[in-house]
Amino acid sequence: MPPLPVEKFGALAEQPNCHHVFTERIPGIDVSHDKAEALARLDKAHQGIRDAIGFGDWPLLTAQQIHGNKIAVADTPMESDKEFPGCDGVITNQRGTALGVYVADCCAVYMVDPKTPAVGIAHSGRKGTELGVVANTIEQMIKRFALAALPNCRHVFTQRIPGIDVSHDKAEALARLEKAHQRIRDATGFGDWPLLTAKQIHGNKIAFVDAPVESDKEFSGCDGVITNQRGVALGVYVADCCAVYMVDPKTPAVGIAHSGRKGTELGVVPSAITQMIERFGSDPANMIVQLSPCIRPPHYELDFAAEIVRQCRALGVKEIHDPAVCTACDLDRYYSYRAEKGKTGRMLALLGLNPAIAD
Numbered sequence: 001m002p003p004l005p006v007e008k009f010g011a012l013a014e015q016p017n018c019h020h021v022f023t024e025r026i027p028g029i030d031v032s033h034d035k036a037e038a039l040a041r042l043d044k045a046h047q048g049i050r051d052a053i054g055f056g057d058w059p060l061l062t063a064q065q066i067h068g069n070k071i072a073v074a075d076t077p078m079e080s081d082k083e084f085p086g087c088d089g090v091i092t093n094q095r096g097t098a099l100g101v102y103v104a105d106c107c108a109v110y111m112v113d114p115k116t117p118a119v120g121i122a123h124s125g126r127k128g129t130e131l132g133v134v135a136n137t138i139e140q141m142i143k144r145f146a147l148a149a150l151p152n153c154r155h156v157f158t159q160r161i162p163g164i165d166v167s168h169d170k171a172e173a174l175a176r177l178e179k180a181h182q183r184i185r186d187a188t189g190f191g192d193w194p195l196l197t198a199k200q201i202h203g204n205k206i207a208f209v210d211a212p213v214e215s216d217k218e219f220s221g222c223d224g225v226i227t228n229q230r231g232v233a234l235g236v237y238v239a240d241c242c243a244v245y246m247v248d249p250k251t252p253a254v255g256i257a258h259s260g261r262k263g264t265e266l267g268v269v270p271s272a273i274t275q276m277i278e279r280f281g282s283d284p285a286n287m288i289v290q291l292s293p294c295i296r297p298p299h300y301e302l303d304f305a306a307e308i309v310r311q312c313r314a315l316g317v318k319e320i321h322d323p324a325v326c327t328a329c330d331l332d333r334y335y336s337y338r339a340e341k342g343k344t345g346r347m348l349a350l351l352g353l354n355p356a357i358a359d
């Protein structure tokens with residue numbers, strides 16, 4: 001058999017936890033046609049290479065490639081191949097998932113974060129480079145996967161669940177989502193952890209849990225929960241409001257808060273951080289704060305996410321990650337209270353400390 005028309009790059013080949021390949025010109029295939037036809041003619045050869053390299057049964061995530069700088073994020077398991085419209089790059093922290101771009105003259109840029117681990121790929125030609133597609137990819141890898149990089153906590157942010165009609169009030173929508181949320185809790189390692197939630201009244205009161213808990217509990221009158229207990233899930237439900245994840249990996253301790261316009265005005269996140277400092281001895285300089293997708297201008301008249309970032313900074317938090325994703329902009333992925341006129345579901349944000357692991 002002739003050698004495969006592929007290249008491998010030394011720096012990436014040295015990384016034990018990732019696979020990569022760059023296919024070359026395939027001999028014997030006439031590709032003097034437009035892109036769609038050329039790709040169709042190359043499909044079989046590319047599939048043969050995917051099979052030979054070990055990508056054969058991995059879902060392949062590609063970008064539509066419009067010479068822009070938008071990045072798709074795959075942060076949940078993917079079952080099948082997918083092309084992300086309007087994007088020029090893809091990032092993922094999921095194992096067994098292939099990211100792909102097609103190039104002829106443009107540069108395919110491979111990005112590997114072996115620690116988290118996470119990978120990204122971008123299509124960067126003259127135009128994409130001017131628009132900073134690679135810088136955007138790296139920025140998204142930092143902003144989306146910062147919590148995943150921490151060994152002593154686990155977290156998840158559920159998206160819109162396909163196939164469930166949630167055009168109802170909150171109680172009914174949550175009841176309809178419950179089974180799907182339980183499945184996600186099971187799949188992400190939260191299944192047998194007690195779930196502590198807040199009643200969420202758009203206030204700034206924080207519940208704290210500094211002793212072991214046995215069962216699920218909702219804290220009335222509260223909009224956030226903090227704990228230094230391991231194996232306990234903290235949760236808030238959001239649709240447009242921001243779920244704010246707070247991690248102090250040193251102590252360790254974690255907190256979660258529901259911060260929309262009103263809660264942000266009342267300082268629910270500063271209230272949570274202050275209590276982590278006072279009750280658990282957390283140092284804000286060690287903390288990592290992650291914001292979830294939430295509604296933003298122009299879909300909302302106020303940028304409360306930016307205010308949350310300012311609040312955290314004012315308390316001395318250095319590492320704050322805001323993905324800058326608007327829920328109302330992407331109803332395929334998210335529920336939006338505003339865009340769906342109050343009759344919609346909720347995303348569930350979960351955060352917890354892993355059981356002690358030997359270092």
Ligand SMILES: [Zn+2]
Pocket residue numbers: 295296297298299326327328329330
């Ligand atoms: Zn929007």
